[in-house]
Amino acid sequence: MKSPVRVLVVDDKENILKLFEKILADGYEVTTALDGARALALVASGDFDVVVTDIRMPGAGGFEVLDAVKARSPSTEVVMMTGYGTVGDAVRAMKLGAYDYLEKPFDPDAAALAVARAAERRRLRDEAASLRRELAGIHAFHNLVGKSGRMRDVFRLLEQAAGLDITVLLGGETGTGKELAARAIHHHSSRRARRFVPVNCGALPPDLVESELFGHARGAFTGATTAKGGLFEEADGGTIFLDEIGELPLQTQVKLNRVIQEREVRRVGEASPVKVDVRVVAATHRDLKAEAAAGRFREDLFYRLNVFPVRLPPxxxxxxxxxxxxxxxxxxxxxxxxxxxxxxxxxxxxxxxxxxxxxxxxxxxxxxxxxxxxxxxxxxxxxxxxxxxxxPAPVLPPGPVLATMPYREVLEQAQDRVSREYLVALLSEFQGNVTRASARAGVERESLHRLLKKHGLRSDDFKRG
Ligand SMILES: Nc1ncnc2c1ncn2[C@@H]1O[C@H](COP(=O)(O)OP(=O)(O)OP(=O)(O)O)[C@@H](O)[C@H]1O
Ligand SMILES: [Mg+2]
Known part of the structure; x- marks a missing residue:
């Protein structure tokens, strides 16, 4: 599904805003602002593809809006609306980075076309930027480095997730970079100016976890001498990183599910809820689907979190x-x-x-x-x-562990280890020359390539000099 083009329309005349809402009904997500000050607030907190703004407005005018947009997000395109006979304004606006202008009164079709062209240009710019990164051979995303196809796929997903303001579930073994990935998402999102609040769900004592996450009222429990907001309130406007989410007690999972659904938290011992605007990024080294099947994780929460799963490869x-x-x-x-x-x-x-x-x-x-x-x-x-x-790495785990494993798995593990060690020795010996290596090994070049791929090895990495 293509995501709608996000457009902000700013004008002090209600009828102009209504007109844009009508002509941009299909494929656009239109936000409107009746004055420049409101527009500036929206620009600071939101992420728009195209901004259409009047120039002459009481309070903050169109040029201020243009400046704010370009400062925050240079690739957002701006279309200015000018009154009759103020072409000088239009020229100035284009010099300051506006993409196009509409002279009032304008034809609705012309306005729709101008917005569509601006949106297309924005899309092309984004594509060009990601292509440039690729060509420049920058093998990194924020603080994560990697050049393997697997990691490039991960970078692409993280970049997408960052722009979408949706819940993200990060998976992967210990030490694969889940926390770095969570930070990278936050720092590439429109929330980057607000807080990133990391929470290690596994480290919170079970009897305090809810008051930590959601806060508590004064006197809610012994020791609660003052009211206190929780981590969700602390992350308001930003991102909360729920690390080791698989360790949350089941009854807390029920409450968390409701918080994400309703976008509001209820402090422990408090009757009325508080609205929060928080993006959730969760991480776990567990297979949450299997945990849910085994009754150790709430299925409804799993589906709510699993909107955009990203797995960091070992x-x-x-x-x-x-x-x-x-x-x-x-x-x-x-x-x-x-x-x-x-x-x-x-x-x-x-x-x-x-x-x-x-x-x-x-x-x-x-x-x-x-x-x-x-x-x-x-x-x-x-x-x-x-x-x-x-x-030499032990080919097999120690006896007691070994005894718990199915026979087939034992053979596969042993074969994997031996095969890998052999390939590394072979490729090192022949300095990455696959033709000579395959001749010595007595296997076809294609088979050797396939084996290398399976083990994530690249012949180039064994070249010297
Ligand atoms: N792709 C990467 N590039 C650079 N550094 C990395 C990368 N992946 C992980 N690291 C580094 O490895 C360490 C572990 O990363 P991180 O804490 O993000 O892993 P994790 O998946 O959250 O692990 P755990 O499940 O054990 O908490 C950190 O010091 C991090 O800086
Ligand atoms: Mg971690």
């Missing part, structure tokens, strides 16, 4: 991100510790790329941080890395 499925992440994290920690460490020895990089990273990026970051601290030269060496990276 690092072992995108090994091609490891060299980039390693370089990024090395620079980050060298800067923080003011240490002259500028590079990675090729063998150290090979060890990093072949490790399975059960703790994902966080584990990689810890390894790099420690290596930067203990490095004796300007290049990180294998001996600076955690010793387990140099040992």
């Amino acid at each position: 690092l072992r499925e995108r090994a091609e991100d490891v060299p980039l992440l390693a370089a990024h994290l090395l620079a980050k920690h060298a800067r923080a510790m003011r240490r002259e460490v500028t590079g990675l020895d090729p063998e150290a990089l090979r060890l990093l790329t072949s490790w399975a990273w059960p703790g994902n990026v966080r584990e990689l970051e810890n390894a790099i941080e420690r290596a930067v601290a203990i490095a004796s030269g300007t290049v990180l060496l294998p001996r600076d890395l955690p010793p387990e990276l140099a040992l």
Whole structure:
């Protein structure tokens, strides 16, 4: 479904606003403002594709609106309306960044066309910007870095989610970057000037979780000596990040579901609710659908949260991100510790790329941080890395764990580990030359490509020089 074009129309004449509401009934979401001051407030809090504004209005005039729009969102297009014989104003407006102008009295069709053209131009500009990013080879979104196809897909989704003001559910194993993703969404959204309030649902004591989230009245319980607003009220106008949402007690889930649905919170011990305007971003390392099926998570809440799911892939499925992440994290920690460490020895990089990273990026970051601290030269060496990276990884989990696993899964896991270690050794030996590597391995080039893809390995990452 195509999302409607968001248009703000500003004029001190009610009939002009009515006219635009009528001609833009289809495919547009029209907001109107009867004066410049109201328009400025809307521009500050909303995100519009096109703004149509009168120039002469009491109070804040059209030029002020134009300035505010361009300052906040340069890619929003502005169409100015001028009175008869004030073409000078129109010329000035175009110089200041307006896209077009309409001379009053105008033909409704001409007005509709002007808005449609402005909307199209806005769309093309957005497309060009994302293409430019792609071409510039910027492998990052906010503070998340990655160049694998998997992460590029994630960046695209996060960017979309940021612009949509909807509930987002982030999934993924521990350390895959869920919190960074939540912050990235907030900072790319129209709420970026307001607060981002992170809440670790797993860390709140069960008997306090509701008063923390929703607030409480004075005397609501022992110790509640004053009334207090909760985290939802604190996040008003901004984003609340409900981390580890799977850990919320069931009865709190019922209340949370109602808060999201009604967009209002009721403080504990308070009769009347308070309106809140908050975007919810939730995260969990659990499979919430399975949790719901098992009765440990409210199904209604799951469906309310699962509007826009984004899953952060584990690092072992995108090994091609490891060299980039390693370089990024090395620079980050060298800067923080003011240490002259500028590079990675090729063998150290090979060890990093072949490790399975059960703790994902966080584990990689810890390894790099420690290596930067203990490095004796300007290049990180294998001996600076955690010793387990140099040992062959155990192919199988320890006996008691092993005994709980289905036979098929055990074989698959073992085969995966062996296959991966073999591929990394092979590609390192042949420095990423797939033709020679496949000849030595005795498999077709296509099969080798398929295997590499399955393990998230890229031959280019093994090229030297
Ligand atoms: N793509 C990435 N680029 C740069 N740094 C990353 C990336 N992903 C994760 N990190 C870093 O790894 C660490 C863990 O990330 P984060 O806290 O966002 O993970 P998480 O998914 O919330 O983990 P958990 O479920 O354990 O809370 C952070 O220090 C973060 O800066
Ligand atoms: Mg986290």
